[in-house]
Amino acid sequence: MDQLFTLRTFVAVARQRSFTAASRHLRISPSVATRAVAQLEERLGLALLTRTTRSVRLTERGQVYLESCQRLLEDLDEAERRVRGENAEPRGELHLAAPIVFGRLHVLPVVQRLLVAHPDLSIRLQLSDRNQHLVDEGIDAAVRLGELKDSSLIALKVATVRRVLVASPRYVKQRGAPRSPAELIRHQLIDFENLNTANEWRFGAKEQAVRVQPRLIVNSADAAIAAAEQGLGIARTLSYQVADAVLGGRLVLVLGAFMPPPVPVSVIYPGRRSASANVGAFVRTARSHFEQHPLLPVEAWRPARR
Structure with a gap:
């Protein structure tokens, strides 16, 4: 089995803490994911994961190996993005995250525009009201509400809410x-x-x-x-x-x-993804969408009379 594939499978299982969830993410069967990690552990001669009937956890050595694998895969992906260039046509999978209601109302239209404009692009949109860690969870870009605490992320303010x-x-x-x-x-x-x-x-x-x-x-x-x-x-x-x-x-x-002061709505992504054609297309499309369809300020609401 290809070594790069086994590394990506191990990282997905470690992030998802589940062989089943990782196999869905990678679009492979759970048995293939299990076999890939087993082969990796056999080649290394040590256990990377502790498995129970309910959960999968990293061993101490598995945690160290995960950090190295994530850096390696990030470097490989970055090299591919640089070779393709910033103006390359978006292709492959773009992994996005957004709050549940905001994503349904205001991010799905952006996703629709991207899918129509770029036939070689596929998108995985994860809707959750939990603020995911972009790098650890393999997310390319996200829409986030509120002030940002992670200075390593690039943020583009697209709207405000109250x-x-x-x-x-x-x-x-x-x-x-x-x-x-x-x-x-x-x-x-x-x-x-x-x-x-x-x-x-x-x-x-x-x-x-x-x-x-x-x-x-x-x-x-x-x-x-x-x-x-x-x-x-x-x-x-x-x-x-x-x-x-x-x-x-x-x-x-x-x-x-x-009412307290407005809360910013931002498109965020890791600085290392700035050269990604996929992320660039999402950022440009999101900015264009919110310029054309700005959120109506509370002060401008005119409720219907009943």
Whole structure:
């Protein structure tokens, strides 16, 4: 079995922590992935992975070998990108990541344009509200919301969104709307756990923290929005997630005068991928898409009358 193939298979299994997930990623059968790693371990004369019925974990030597393999494969991929040149036609697979709702609403149109424009390109779009580590998880580029902490990444700001509070018209009619953040203590609150880890919601230009006690906590933005539409309480979301619901009259903004500052939306990618024709095509297409279809600011929302 080709040595480069066995290295790529080992890296995929280590990143995914699963032979099954790695085989899906590589589009090979689980038995082929298992055999490739076994051959690699046999050639090295040591165990790289610890296998159980439920998980796959790196051994201590496996972790050291993984780091070396990732650098080697990155160098090989970089050499290929440089040989092809920045203006080469995109081809092969482009691995992207984005938040679930934002990806469905605003990244899929970019993906569609790329697939139409570049017939030799295939795309793997991973939607998750967890911020993935691009290099460790083999992601070429991502769309991320919020300030970036990793200075090794290149970021292109394409839009901004805001954290907003929303409730159904029925809830507001029955319970009234809070006039200040302090009044939230008397309301039913719905929280999306990826936006909050300390039961604190922040308000105003100075992002002053207010302690809250949500009655409902969910791990899906869609679920939080659906619960708010059903009248279960006030939900904290991001503006793009509820724009259609507010404009359609299914939800109303609450405490709009106390919104914290805008949150940047950025296209990010590792600096070493800057010469990639695939990444370059995605960045250019994303920038063009958001220039042509900018996100409507909250201040410009004009809800339908009911």
